[in-house]
Amino acid sequence: MTLRATVAELVREFRASGRIVIVGASLAGLRAAETLREEGFTGSLTIIGDEPYEPYDRPPLSKQVLKGWVPADHTKLPRMREVDADWRLGVAATGLDRATKRVRLADGEQVPYDRLLIATGTRARQWPNPTEAALQGVHTIRSRDDAEQLQKALAESPSRVVVIGAGFIGSEVASVCRELGIPVTVVERGSAPLVGALGGVIGEIAAQMQRDHGVDLRCGLGVSSLEGDSGGHVRRAHLSDGTAVDADVVVASLGSIRNVEWLEGSGLAAGFWGVGCDAGGRVFDINGVVTDSIYVAGDVARAPHVLYEYQFLAMEHWDNAVFGAEVAAHNMVNLEPHYHPHLLLPGFWSGQFGVNIKSVGVPPFGDEIVFTQGSVQERRFAAAYGHRGRIVAAVTFDHGKWLEYYGKLIERSGPFPPPPPGWDQPPDMKPMPAEFPDPRVPTAVPDVVLTGHAPSERTAEFRPRRH
Amino acid sequence: MRIVVDLNRCQGYAQCVYLAHEVFRLNGQEALTYEPNPDDERRLQVERAAAACPVQAIVIARVDGAEGIATS
Numbered sequence: 386m387t388l389r390a391t392v393a394e395l396v397r398e399f400r401a402s403g404r405i406v407i408v409g410a411s412l413a414g415l416r417a418a419e420t421l422r423e424e425g426f427t428g429s430l431t432i433i434g435d436e437p438y439e440p441y442d443r444p445p446l447s448k449q450v451l452k453g454w455v456p457a458d459h460t461k462l463p464r465m466r467e468v469d470a471d472w473r474l475g476v477a478a479t480g481l482d483r484a485t486k487r488v489r490l491a492d493g494e495q496v497p498y499d500r501l502l503i504a505t506g507t508r509a510r511q512w513p514n515p516t517e518a519a520l521q522g523v524h525t526i527r528s529r530d531d532a533e534q535l536q537k538a539l540a541e542s543p544s545r546v547v548v549i550g551a552g553f554i555g556s557e558v559a560s561v562c563r564e565l566g567i568p569v570t571v572v573e574r575g576s577a578p579l580v581g582a583l584g585g586v587i588g589e590i591a592a593q594m595q596r597d598h599g600v601d602l603r604c605g606l607g608v609s610s611l612e613g614d615s616g617g618h619v620r621r622a623h624l625s626d627g628t629a630v631d632a633d634v635v636v637a638s639l640g641s642i643r644n645v646e647w648l649e650g651s652g653l654a655a656g657f658w659g660v661g662c663d664a665g666g667r668v669f670d671i672n673g674v675v676t677d678s679i680y681v682a683g684d685v686a687r688a689p690h691v692l693y694e695y696q697f698l699a700m701e702h703w704d705n706a707v708f709g710a711e712v713a714a715h716n717m718v719n720l721e722p723h724y725h726p727h728l729l730l731p732g733f734w735s736g737q738f739g740v741n742i743k744s745v746g747v748p749p750f751g752d753e754i755v756f757t758q759g760s761v762q763e764r765r766f767a768a769a770y771g772h773r774g775r776i777v778a779a780v781t782f783d784h785g786k787w788l789e790y791y792g793k794l795i796e797r798s799g800p801f802p803p804p805p806p807g808w809d810q811p812p813d814m815k816p817m818p819a820e821f822p823d824p825r826v827p828t829a830v831p832d833v834v835l836t837g838h839a840p841s842e843r844t845a846e847f848r849p850r851r852h
Numbered sequence: 853m854r855i856v857v858d859l860n861r862c863q864g865y866a867q868c869v870y871l872a873h874e875v876f877r878l879n880g881q882e883a884l885t886y887e888p889n890p891d892d893e894r895r896l897q898v899e900r901a902a903a904a905c906p907v908q909a910i911v912i913a914r915v916d917g918a919e920g921i922a923t924s
Contacts, residue, residue: 442856442888449885454877459889463854463913704860734859739880741864765881783881786863 392720399499400718403428406488406496407470408478408647409504410434412442413683413706417502418468420714430470431496433488435477438529444703446532447557448736452564453540457533478505481651486678500717503648503660503668503681504710507641507701512549517611522619523635526554538634539565546570547622547632549608551578553735555638556591560737563598570601570630572608572622575822583744583780585820586754587768590761590782591742598738601630611635641701643685653679659687659699664726666713671846680717682709691728692795693750693777700731730792734785740764743785745792746778754819755802758809759784766811767791770819771801853895854913855902857886861909868901868910876901 386394405421407414410432418432434440441460449455473490480489487495509527512518522543524535539546539562546562548555551573562569575581577588578595595602603624612621612629623629645655653676654661654669660681661669666688668679683706687699712727719725732745751770759766759782767787770778776799779791787806794803802816855875857868864882868875875890875898890898902910 444859445885445888448879449887454885455887455889459887461854461889463856463911464915465911465913467915702860704858707858732860734862736879736883736885739883741880741883743860783864785882788863 396718396720399428400424400426401428403499404431404497405429405500405502405717406431406433406498407502407504408433408488409502409506409644409683409685410436410438410440410472410474411504411506411683411706412440412462412703413504413506413710414502415440415462415464415468415710416707417504417682417710417714418470419465420711421718422466422468424715424718426718428499430468431473431498432468432470433473433476433478433490433496435475435491436528436530437475439472439474441529443527446529447526447554448561450532451526451536451539451558451561453536457529457536460529478647481648481653483651483653483676483679499678501679502710502713502717503679503685504683504706505644505647506684506706507643510637510639510642512611512635512637512639514610517613517619518637519617520611520613520619520635521617522633523611523637525637525639526558527641535634535636539567543567543632543634545630545632546634546636547572547608547630548636548638549622550638550640551575551591551595551602551604552581552638552640553579553733553737555636556595556737557735558636558638559595559600560598563600563738568599568601570603570622570632571595572606572624572630573602573604574607576604576820578602578604579742580820581749581822583748584751584754584770586817587748587780588820590764594738594740594764641684643699645685658697659685661697662686662688664688664691664728665716665724666709666727667716680713682706682713688727690747692730692798693747696750698731698747700729702731702733704732705729730796732788732792740782741785742780742782743788744778744780745788746770746776746795748778748780748819749821750777751801751819752821753801753816755814755816756811757803757814758787758806758811760811767806769794769801769803771816774801775799776801776803853890853892853898853916855886855888855890855898856911857884858909858911859884861907862905863907863909865906867904867906871901871904872897 477491509525545568548571578591580588607625648655666680684701689695734743753771765783767784
């Protein structure tokens with residue numbers, strides 16, 4: 386038998402009776418499972434999830450669920466095919482042993498795998514003071530249970546809601562509060578809402594939009610502490626300028642943390658920024674060497690993107706979970722040269738204050754912005770982001786139909802400013818600085834250091850920074 | 853029945869709102885919200901809405917319900 390025939394036989398055997406374990410039972414985990422079966426994998430499939438629920442969709446949670454239109458348990462994801470899996474729900478993965486190829490679970494069990502897909506996603510960053518975070522009325526929103534609890538709290542007509550952080554989730558919560566007629570104060574450390582994702586120019590428009598809808602928006606400020614009453618219910622938020630805001634509901638929307646702790650000690654390139662992988666979803670070990678049996682998809686994955694100077698990007702976007710899972714699953718049961726690359730042009734949407742905000746590309750990669758269509762005054766417009774003379778992203782407010790036009794320009798590395806689309810042009814099409822926050826500020830992100838001298842002992846080691 | 857709308861793909865044509873307004877709603881000019889778990893009696897409406905969507909953004913489950921899901 387030739388080597389080639391032997392390898393082909395091994396692949397056939399793996400597809401027929403291999404063992405695949407998926408850790409993470411959300412959008413990426415489910416779509417990966419469906420794709421594996423679609424690709425003809427008939428071996429054993431185990432799906433591990435820390436929540437007791439079957440996979441559900443998250444975007445409705447901060448919109449129609451919070452508003453009370455749709456119950457939280459209505460967001461179960463549609464099934465595109467039977468996946469015939471051994472579902473292990475309500476139990477978290479706590480460790481990974483690559484030498485024996487086993488996933489350790491919180492209940493002490495160990496699940497063996499031939500190939501593993503990591504799809505553990507992210508979780509909401511909690512309010513950092515645990516005593517204050519435990520006060521009744523303090524919420525985060527990421528999971529179905531979170532949404533259900535916050536929806537109940539909003540339905541009781543609180544006197545005021547304080548939202549900490551004006552990213553997309555915080556802004557959507559503020560929008561829902563106003564739609565429900567609830568007074569809301571938004572406290573944002575940056576200069577404007579959405580400034581990290583879309584820059585200061587768009588941030589100013591978002592700020593005006595919030596104020597027009599009656600949001601008490603306080604930018605350039607932090608919340609220094611939360612005060613509770615004798616019954617353990619939150620009553621007041623103290624701000625960094627010495628002022629205080631009375632509120633009986635506080636929503637901490639402080640971004641997300643990637644669920645990588647269970648991979649500690651596994652020797653994978655997993656940390657603060659996510660799990661490093663190639664564009665095919667194959668995970669790197671800590672030395673930057675690709676593994677053969679471990680894959681990653683969804684929010685927790687971090688892969689180099691050809692359009693963005695091969696920078697490693699983690700994209701917490703819905704379509705990234707879907708396509709990343711499809712690509713990883715395909716590659717798990719195929720061989721080179723039949724691997725698929727995950728070359729998604731990132732894109733997201735957010736509905737807030739009656740406006741549909743969408744973007745394509747990576748706006749923070751840009752340093753300039755130009756309004757190309759529509760009218761900022763009417764909050765119906767398109768704007769393009771540029772970096773060194775080429776278009777790298779676009780954002781639209783109620784102009785979603787035009788995103789495809791900009792997406793095609795970005796994919797073809799089109800010039801910036803982009804050629805006018807020839808319709809609905811604003812009078813002034815002059816590029817200006819996009820005003821993203823300065824990335825050069827020191828952070829508490831841990832370092833990776835090199836150790837050893839001989840090639841065989843020269844490996845990377847993870848050394849958390851301690852302050 | 854279970855549905856999900858790919859809102860990356862959705863361009864706010866509102867054909868679904870026209871054909872199944874109990875299931876799909878616009879919040880403003882083009883921000884779509886929807887009931888992901890509509891009653892089975894709306895199935896025909898939802899299927900028509902999915903068929904009418906110019907960008908085919910509405911995904912309807914091809915198999916119903918969960919299968920053998922056990923919680924630990």
